[in-house]
Every structure is written in C-alpha cells, then in structure tokens.
Amino acid sequence: MPLTPEQQAEIDALRDAPQQTLRATVPGMEKHLYVAHQVLDHGLVRVIDYMGDDAAICQAARVSYGRGTKSVQNDEGLIRYLMRHWHSTPFEMCEVKFHVKLPVFVARQWIRHRTANVNEYSARYSILDREFYIPAPEHLAAQSSQNNQGRGEILQGEEAQRVLRLLQEDAMRSYDHYEDMLSQDGQQGLARELARMNLPANVYTQWYWKVDLHNLLHFLRLRADSHAQYEIRAYADAMCQIVADWVPAAFAAFRDYRMDAVSLSAQAVAVLKRRLAGEVVTKDDSGMGAREWREFEEIWGN
Amino acid sequence: MPLTPEQQAEIDALRDAPQQTLRATVPGMEKHLYVAHQVLDHGLVRVIDYMGDDAAICQAARVSYGRGTKSVQNDEGLIRYLMRHWHSTPFEMCEVKFHVKLPVFVARQWIRHRTANVNEYSARYSILDREFYIPAPEHLAAQSSQNNQGRGEILQGEEAQRVLRLLQEDAMRSYDHYEDMLSQDGQQGLARELARMNLPANVYTQWYWKVDLHNLLHFLRLRADSHAQYEIRAYADAMCQIVADWVPAAFAAFRDYRMDAVSLSAQAVAVLKRRLAGEVVTKDDSGMGAREWREFEEIWGN
Amino acid sequence: MPLTPEQQAEIDALRDAPQQTLRATVPGMEKHLYVAHQVLDHGLVRVIDYMGDDAAICQAARVSYGRGTKSVQNDEGLIRYLMRHWHSTPFEMCEVKFHVKLPVFVARQWIRHRTANVNEYSARYSILDREFYIPAPEHLAAQSSQNNQGRGEILQGEEAQRVLRLLQEDAMRSYDHYEDMLSQDGQQGLARELARMNLPANVYTQWYWKVDLHNLLHFLRLRADSHAQYEIRAYADAMCQIVADWVPAAFAAFRDYRMDAVSLSAQAVAVLKRRLAGEVVTKDDSGMGAREWREFEEIWGN
Amino acid sequence: MPLTPEQQAEIDALRDAPQQTLRATVPGMEKHLYVAHQVLDHGLVRVIDYMGDDAAICQAARVSYGRGTKSVQNDEGLIRYLMRHWHSTPFEMCEVKFHVKLPVFVARQWIRHRTANVNEYSARYSILDREFYIPAPEHLAAQSSQNNQGRGEILQGEEAQRVLRLLQEDAMRSYDHYEDMLSQDGQQGLARELARMNLPANVYTQWYWKVDLHNLLHFLRLRADSHAQYEIRAYADAMCQIVADWVPAAFAAFRDYRMDAVSLSAQAVAVLKRRLAGEVVTKDDSGMGAREWREFEEIWGN
Known part of the structure; x- marks a missing residue:
C-alpha cells in the first residue's frame, strides 16, 4: 500500500x-490531480500539475502557420495533421508534472530520457524506507531463449519459490545491515551516502518528473511498447490513461500515428508493392x- | 500600438x-494572464500560461532532500539556500509560456537559448505584417569607441535624422516590394518563402516561448544585463516584472545571488584579501x- | 565565389x-577536411573536424549490449539493426563540426535544431560583407496554389525579371545605406548592432555548427526532404554526400530506414492488409x- | 585491477x-588515448577519442566576434576573456569521449548531467561481473554531525571492521544469489532484467560518455568540488588531469575563474566594501x- 494515512489526508486537503x-x-x-495511482507493489504515479490542453496545441500551431491553418476545419483534424x-x-507547448x-x-x-526535469529523493541527505519491489508470481519470468533482452515463460513451482525467497531475504537482510551501519547506538554511524550502497536495485525511490507532451509521448512510445521491460511498462500504461484524459485528441492521434503505426523500410515498401501487384x-x-x-x-504474413 | 480591437476583445473574453x-x-x-505588455514600438510580451509557484520549488526540493530540509525554517530561507x-x-519545476x-x-x-520550446509565426505559410522596429530618438546610439559590441553617445541633429529616414524609407520600400512580388494581379506571384528574403531584420515576427524558471532566470541574467543590446533588454526587463509577481521569493534570491552578485577570480580573491589586510x-x-x-x-575602486 | 585567395591559401596550408x-x-x-563545397551563389559548407566512424558506433553499441551483440555477425548488420x-x-558517439x-x-x-553547438558571426561586433543570396532563374518559383508552404511553377519572362531586379536593387541599396549609417566621415556612425537591422534576410552570415551523428541524421531527414525549402535542402544535400563518405554503413541504413522509409498509421496498415487480401x-x-x-x-496507388 | 591481460593487449594494439x-x-x-587510469578499487577512466584543442576554441570565437577579437593579442588572453x-x-566546440x-x-x-551522450552496459542483455566497490579504510567515514549530506570522521576499530564485513559479505552473497537465479542447470533461469534487481548499488557498471568541453567543465566544477561525494570526486579529479593535458589554457582559465573563484551576493559585496572602508x-x-x-x-574571516 503506497500511501500512509497522513499522505492520504494531505491529498484530501x-x-x-x-x-x-x-x-x-x-x-x-x-x-487526477494529486490522486495516487498504484503501480507494481509499492509504487505510484500521480499528477502534481499540468499546463495546456488540446486547444493549446492548436493555438501554438496557428501562431506558426498563421492563415495556413484556417483550411483545417477543426482542432482534431489539425492535431492529426x-x-x-x-x-x-x-x-511541446503542454507540460505535466508527476x-x-x-x-x-x-x-x-x-x-x-534526458529532456525532462527531475528532483529525486536523495539518499545522501535522507534515509530510504524499507520498501522493495518483489515481482508478483505472474511476472516472475524466465530468460527468453530467443531474445537477449526479453522474457520467456513464467517460472513455476520450486524454482519460482526459490527465486522469490532469495529476492525477499536479500532485500530484508541488506536493509537490516543498512540500518545497522547507520546506527549510532554506541557508535558513530556510517555516512548515509556510503551506507546506501548496500541496498539492491529493487529498493524504491521517488521523484518529481516534469516533461512536455512531445517528449512524454516519445517516452510512452518506447516504454508502453511490448519490447519494454514489464516493470517500466506498468508505469507507462498508467500514464497513458492519464494522458488520454488530459489531451484526448492528441492521445488518439498518437495512438494511430505512433503506437499502432508501422514503419516500412525502402525494402519493405518495395516488397509490399510487389505483393499488391500479385507477385x-x-x-x-x-x-x-x-x-x-x-x-x-x-x-504482413507470408 | 500592438493590439487591434479584435485582439483586445479576444483577451477581454x-x-x-x-x-x-x-x-x-x-x-x-x-x-498578467493574456494581458499585453507593450515593448519597443510595436512589440509585446504577455503570459499565456504558467505552472507552479514559490511553494512548488520548495516542494520539489523537499522530495530531493527529504528530512534534510526540515532544518530550514521557511520557504524563503530554503529558496535562498x-x-x-x-x-x-x-x-526547473516551474514553467511559463509567453x-x-x-x-x-x-x-x-x-x-x-536552446532549452525552451518555441512556435514562431512562419513566413513560409503566411504573409508578414507591415510592422518594423524604428528606434526612438533616445535609443539611436553611435558605435562605442571603446567597446566592440557596445553603444556610445546618442546621435543628434542632422545625423540622427538621416539615419532615421534611411531606416524608415528602406523598411517601407522593402515591404512595398515584398507585396509587389507576392501580388497575383495578372501574374503568378513569387512563393512566400522566397519573397520574405527581401524584408530587413527590423521586421516584426512573433512566437510562443515556453521555458522553465531556471532557464528563464539564466536568460534574464544575460539579457536584463547592462551588456545586453538595449532592444532585447527591453523584453527582459518587462519579463523581470512579471517573474517578480509570479515567484517573489525566487526572484528576490535571483536578484541577490545572480543579478547583483559579483564573481571573483582566484586572483581577485587574493587581491581583496591583501587589501583587507591593509596592503x-x-x-x-x-x-x-x-x-x-x-x-x-x-x-572595487583603486 | 565563396573563397578569397587568402582563404584558399589558408586551407591549402x-x-x-x-x-x-x-x-x-x-x-x-x-x-573533405577544410575543403569548401559551394552551395547556392555565395554559400559554402566544409568539414572542420570529425570524431568517430562506423566502427565507433558498433563499439558503443557493444558496450551497451555486451555479449548480446555477438550474435550479429558484422558491423554493417549491427548498424542496420x-x-x-x-x-x-x-x-550519438560520432561528432562532426562544419x-x-x-x-x-x-x-x-x-x-x-536545438541539440547542436553554434558559433555565429556577430553583427554586433563586426561588419557584414556585401553578399546576398539571389535565386538562380530556375529556382525563382511561384507560390504553390495547392500547398500553403510550397512552390509552384518557375516564374518566366517579365515577372521573373522584375522580381530579380527588385531583389538585387533592394539588397544593394540596403547595403549602401548600412555602410552610410556606419560611416564615420565627419560623423559619429550608428552602432553596428543597430545598423544591421537594415539588412534583408538574404544577406549571408556564417557559423561553426557542431552536432552528433544522430542529431545530424535527424536534421538531414527533415531538411534533405522534398518538403523542405529548396535553399536549406541545398545545404542538406551537400552534407549527405559528406556523411556518406564519413560513415558509409550508417548512411546506407539511414537511407533505407529513414529517408526512403514510409510510416503507416494504424488505419493505413489496416487498409493495406485488406488490399493484400484482395479487397x-x-x-x-x-x-x-x-x-x-x-x-x-x-x-500506394488507388 | 581493472584490466584483464586481453584488455591490455587490445589497448596496446x-x-x-x-x-x-x-x-x-x-x-x-x-x-592518454585508450590508456586506463585506475579510479577507486575496480574503476577506470580512459579517453577513447577527442575533438579540438585550445586553438579550436579561439577559432570558433573569432568566427563569432570577427575583427573584434583581433585586439586580444593571443589565444591564452582570448580564452581567459x-x-x-x-x-x-x-x-562547446571541443568534444571528448571517455x-x-x-x-x-x-x-x-x-x-x-543531461547534456552528454551515453551508452551504458545493459544488464537486460548481459550478465554483470562480480565486481563491487568496497571503500578503502581511509574513506569509511561517519555521517557528518553538522552537514546532512557530508561525511565526518573516519570510522575506526570494531565499527570499521563490522561495516566492511557487512559490505563485503552482502555483495558476495547477493552476487551468488544473482548467479543462482540466472542458473539454468536443470531449471529455466530467471530473466536477466529481473535477476539484476538483487545486486546492490556498489556493483560496477561501465559506459561510454561523450561530452563537449563546456559541459565537461561544468561537471568538473560540481564534481571535483569538496562538497561532492568522495567517490565521484575521484573520477572528476582523474579527468581534471586529462583536461589539463588536453586544453591547458582553457583548464587554467577554468581553475582561476570557476574552481578557485568566489561568488559574492549583493549583500556580501556591500559588506566587503564597508570592510575595505575600515568599518x-x-x-x-x-x-x-x-x-x-x-x-x-x-x-573572508571575521
């Protein structure tokens, strides 16, 4: 459960x-403002602020193209164009902060993704919480045998249990030792910026992330894609829902011309043309x- | 006068x-929203949208520094730090669109200034208006004799009048010819993307410009500075007023630690220390x- | 002719x-190093420095993908992938300076194109040369009647001559007046940063432009495209030749997967599939x- | 020892x-080219390629400022200016790849530091090596009691040994378990992109990092500073040596005007002026x- 009662009270206020x-x-x-959408076991994504809407995209385009955009009858058509x-x-004229x-x-x-603004929780200044990502059983996948960066079948039985146990125990033990090293009971306590190095990569961090709509859509194209690692895709999917509510026309165009679009190489264009001609x-x-x-x-089949 | 009655009516609505x-x-x-602040003879700057405030800066900093920022008693002190x-x-967590x-x-x-988003009026698509910047008499300055990029005294009398006449006549003539080239009365009319090349650099353009507060302050430090060309400084000065109303604590800190601050080289530090010691x-x-x-x-005097 | 004998001697040295x-x-x-490739009537593009080659692209990819890239048999195949x-x-691991x-x-x-480094000749510090772009007769095109940002037929006869005469005369006159305003014979002379505003947009400037290969290819995709204005396309075309000599495998892949590629929307994919099925x-x-x-x-025809 | 005999042979070739x-x-x-400079216990930094030199900085500046830079007699003076x-x-006209x-x-x-190009070793594709940073005893510092992000005294005796033992044991155990989870002896083996989450933050990774000189110096100003964490400072210090050999004039100017410079607020300027006047x-x-x-x-003392 990602939110404490205090946090929920703050959001409500x-x-x-x-x-x-x-x-x-x-x-x-x-x-959506301030409301936490749960992602993974302890993660969340929530909107802190936003600037602009579908109309703001058109307004900016009409500054650029002036009278030239009059021929496009409505905002939706212009956005698709x-x-x-x-x-x-x-x-880029719309902005959002998560x-x-x-x-x-x-x-x-x-x-x-470099074209964004970030403020991350600093483990030099502060102590991280005891929260670690442990995959749900249905996401505990084997290495793909065909794809160097992909996942294969879901682990079962004995092997699944052994892996889960290792992840859980190592997380808890490393956090226990993190606390031990920081502890000042009768000792000096290791610097926080050093002690954190003992924590594994499934520990949770948090940040504010601010980005314009163009770069956000680029992020979503890569990270809500089936080739992206499941864990980041879970965040991208949650953000897709939010963007669809924020700028529905832009998101629909994004789906048609980016997410569900296909890029054909010069060779692929030639093959399709030959197939269409019956070859x-x-x-x-x-x-x-x-x-x-x-x-x-x-x-395209064979 | 930069606004037509139609534009003013749109702003009022x-x-x-x-x-x-x-x-x-x-x-x-x-x-400030939507209201046009006049700059130069036909220019303007106005706020179209904004995101965040002084508190948003602190909120982001507290995500980063967590408990570490509790020792700073208030937002203003934190912002100055x-x-x-x-x-x-x-x-960077605040954003504004002009x-x-x-x-x-x-x-x-x-x-x-590359870290910003821009949509400019396109003279490929559309026809530019007959509006040119002609310096007011008090800004018609001679070349500085000491500074390769600076201005010296204000031109007077005959010379001032001759310069103003040349600027005005060339602007009007080049615009007449721009229109003549575009004209389709009994002819084809030159492409807009070519005809525009006849217009001088004092013709007005317009754009939407969106930037985060950090990069805006960097812009203002360079462009509201006495070494900046007067004409861009006029815009920067107008924007300083707006920023002071938007994020007063951040702007006050910016003034003290950037605009009115002095950077001392290693050598300058050494000299000042010797002077303080009486040398x-x-x-x-x-x-x-x-x-x-x-x-x-x-x-520092001599 | 873009080069003076002195410049040519410097290049030879x-x-x-x-x-x-x-x-x-x-x-x-x-x-190519230092050699000037002429573009338009007085323009040029030349390579000042470069970093990396096709192998450097693969070397960087192999750092990322480690053993995963061993399955790709050769550099060309990896670059295409x-x-x-x-x-x-x-x-991005290759860089070039023009x-x-x-x-x-x-x-x-x-x-x-913001992700690049630029040093431009400053007309605040220095005096611009009397050099203006005047389109060759075969590039003096009418406004397209279908396309707001395009060109139509080439102007002919009387209209062509009139347009050329206007462009030439206005360029020369504005430069004469630029010089007159700067002149200090018995007068103070207008500041250079002001006088330049009288010069039209076809005056030549120059700059050093440094960019990584990824961003250069993005620039070329947009600017060597048939929808780009002819004058910038002339530069992009000259640079394509240079890039083909620099990183031949990357450039061939760029041609097949970007320049000559086609992007199909979700709707277009569906239509093509139906056509392939005989509908x-x-x-x-x-x-x-x-x-x-x-x-x-x-x-795709109809 | 960061290099294997094979790697050393490759560098020699x-x-x-x-x-x-x-x-x-x-x-x-x-x-410096290709030669590994050891940093920390298993780390390294080495130059893979570079573009430009002190003269290239001046060359670019002279394009910008044209005749205006003739008054500066030599390259070193221009660079300092x-x-x-x-x-x-x-x-920005110089570039380096590490x-x-x-x-x-x-x-x-x-x-x-976002304005740079990066290719990092991917733990989705490949298996990380068993290499972990374990601080040398003289860098095993306590948390500073005054500074939330700083270090205090060096840990001694029992506490130091306990901390070192925890760091070493946890690193080895987590790596053992990482291997166990990946293992395919009679089981499927967890996907690499998941198994890596068990490894602590002191595991070594590697990357190619390419950056222009301006942004590199900004990095060094922040990271070779006494407030930076010791471990990143060790890299920044090694890079300072390299930059001093690469562009000696630029590096000397950087030292005087950035690293050893002092920024005075408006208030500090006023206080110093009063002190100089004897107050x-x-x-x-x-x-x-x-x-x-x-x-x-x-x-400045008191």
Missing part, C-alpha cells in the same frame, strides 16, 4: 481547496536480412 | 471566463591582465 | 600539415480523412 | 597503430542569514 484561474483547465485532468507530419513543436515512486532499476531506465516475394528475393524478414512477416 | 482548478495558483500572476548553492533543479512579438534581429539573439595592491602586482584589472577597479 | 594520431580516422572524410529499432544512442556560410533566412530555419478499399471505407487518403494514394 | 590526419591534434592528449565573461559557446567503469551509485549521480561589520548588520554569514566568514 489539497483536493478540497479549489482556486479560481484564468488558465486553460481540463476537467478530465483535474480529477501535426502528428502525422511530425510537427512536434506545438505538442510524482512517481519506483524501484531504482526502473528509475535507471527512465532517467535516460509472390520470398526472403531471398526481398533485399532484407533474415531478422528483418522475420519482423516483416510478423506483421 | 479570455479574462472574463475564470475556471475552478486544484492546481497551484498565483493571484499576482493571474492578473538553493539559489546560493546552485541547486538548480527545483527551479506570447512575444519582437523584431527579427532580437529573435535571432533570443533563440540562442596597497597595484595592477602589476595583482596577477591580472589590463582588461581584468580595469573591470576589477570598476567595482 | 592546413591540408599540407598531416599529423600522427591514434584516434579513429576515416580516409574518405580526411579528403540499431537504425531499424531506433537505438539512437550509439549514433563551417557553413548561409543566408540569414536559411540560418533561421537551421537554428531550430477494394475506398476513401470512405478507409477510416482516413481526405488529406491523409490523398497522401496514402500518392504512395 | 590500438596504441601501436598511428594514422595520419589533417585534424587538430594534441600530443598531450594522444598519450571568454571564460571570465561566460561566453560558453566556443568551449570509457568509464564506475559503481552504480556513482553512475546515478553522474547521469544527472567593522557584524552578522546582524550584514543583511545575511546565519548560514550565509558562516559561509562568508569561512572565506
């Missing part, structure tokens, strides 16, 4: 104090390598 | 429609070059 | 002084808007 | 194959808070 504003406001997003043609700057609680190994993937094309005849052909067949 | 929100709200900033020690990430109308030569300086230090004895010594004396 | 290095070196790129799957960070001379209106498009699909039946359908038919 | 190049070359930097006045773009092996908790601080100023009379006054006295 914040949600009880509406203010008047002249800014663009989105009722669908207001309902912008997304389809990779006119990304209008999407509070996220997440395991350190997820944070390490996440932080690789049977084989791998050897395709100009593609074995791996690329396999990826092609997964979508 | 926006300002007449307050919404309820649970987000952090700043009354001092609400009063963060600014003094260059802890810049909490200031609409700016500005001459192209100012836009070219401005755009060098008379000369340039030859200072370890500084001629130019640096001159800059030092401007602040 | 630089090219006459080879040094020994242990760094990765590309003979195909060495031949990285490009196909948008693993962009290994391409010297570019270009008209101001091209510079204004170019600078929108006739019409616009009304496609789930696409009119504009998107037109774009789809341009590639 | 690379250092045995000089090439001819027309690029700017720095003998002092060539001697640029550094003193925060003209940072010419320093290979670094470092503990994960150090990597987590390092990665916060005795106390804290209560200074306009500074208690903490700021203490920091002030540390430098």
